[in-house]
Amino acid sequence: MEEVKKILYSAVQPSGCVTLGNYLGAIKNWVDLQESYNCMYCVADLHSITVRQTPADLRKRSVELLSLFLACGLDPEKNIMYFQSHVPAHAELAWILNCYTYMGELSRMTQFKDKSQRHADNINAGLFTYPVLMAADILLYQTDLVPVGVDQKQHLELARDIAARFNGIYSETFKIPEPYIAKVGAKIMSLTEPTKKMSKSDPNPKGFISVVEDADSIAKKIKSAVTDSEGSIRRGEGKEGIENLMSILSATSGESIESIESRFAGKGYGEFKAEVAEAVVECLRPIKEKYDQYMQDKAYVEKVYTEGAQHAQYLARRTLDKVYRKVGFVKR
Numbered sequence: 001m002e003e004v005k006k007i008l009y010s011a012v013q014p015s016g017c018v019t020l021g022n023y024l025g026a027i028k029n030w031v032d033l034q035e036s037y038n039c040m041y042c043v044a045d046l047h048s049i050t051v052r053q054t055p056a057d058l059r060k061r062s063v064e065l066l067s068l069f070l071a072c073g074l075d076p077e078k079n080i081m082y083f084q085s086h087v088p089a090h091a092e093l094a095w096i097l098n099c100y101t102y103m104g105e106l107s108r109m110t111q112f113k114d115k116s117q118r119h120a121d122n123i124n125a126g127l128f129t130y131p132v133l134m135a136a137d138i139l140l141y142q143t144d145l146v147p148v149g150v151d152q153k154q155h156l157e158l159a160r161d162i163a164a165r166f167n168g169i170y171s172e173t174f175k176i177p178e179p180y181i182a183k184v185g186a187k188i189m190s191l192t193e194p195t196k197k198m199s200k201s202d203p204n205p206k207g208f209i210s211v212v213e214d215a216d217s218i219a220k221k222i223k224s225a226v227t228d229s230e231g232s233i234r235r236g237e238g239k240e241g242i243e244n245l246m247s248i249l250s251a252t253s254g255e256s257i258e259s260i261e262s263r264f265a266g267k268g269y270g271e272f273k274a275e276v277a278e279a280v281v282e283c284l285r286p287i288k289e290k291y292d293q294y295m296q297d298k299a300y301v302e303k304v305y306t307e308g309a310q311h312a313q314y315l316a317r318r319t320l321d322k323v324y325r326k327v328g329f330v331k332r
């Protein structure tokens, strides 16, 4: 009997660029998953308008992100890649699930509290119900596994609660998704504030490296990365900057931290940083090359996301029809 592959679902918002941190911490590992799971990768454009976007930029970044999925090695024959706004079932299920989610639950979401502080001039209802749309994304596909970082863990918990609540009222409808704990992807920190995660929304562009950044700019940013005044290349208290560069070198070159530590014993930061920069450039070079090719081939990328959306809509519709029937809507 052929074994049925589990469904793994993930989505990325098209806000800002994809950083070296996103790549080493997540996307790089996705490539290894495509043989073992049925994977879906969504560009979450509906989510991204919960904060103000410039329309032309949003459109451009959405296509760039999908092209980047391809450039990183995700195969459209093996994965479904699509834009969230192309599959209306997401918005439809989100409405229904809104009616099975409590204000109290949403008020407890730390990301909402966080974002409403950062965007105090635009605390819109979409920002509040953001986790419900995310639950809809996941539940539409009878997802088994969702790879989540700490920042999205609470949202996944909520999706599980909503699914269990709905199933409890109407009988088994949704699969309860589990978190997928990835093989330890590298955790890459900001180059300017190495106690914070590397983030594409960092207002200081020196803090992050984009996966499609050119070699000169990468070298400059690594050269100016914050370190310490001790001058030795090792892990330890107050050495977060050096530790981060060691993680970056290790993740991009494959060399172990221990080996890096002993190889650089007695050497200076200048030499070390030059090597880190070179390893990053070499690691990203093939991605950048493929990315540039895909960006030239609009027709191909369009075919990928159009077929992706058709496939996704077909799968989503099956769940949505079931939901409509259960809540008592008249069959159309």
Ligand code: TRP
Binding pocket: 009, 010, 011, 012, 013, 044, 047, 133, 134, 137, 138, 146, 152
């Ligand atoms: N909220 C997620 C983030 O900002 C993106 C996202 C939207 C997502 N829908 C999802 C992630 C469904 C996993 C599953 O990172």
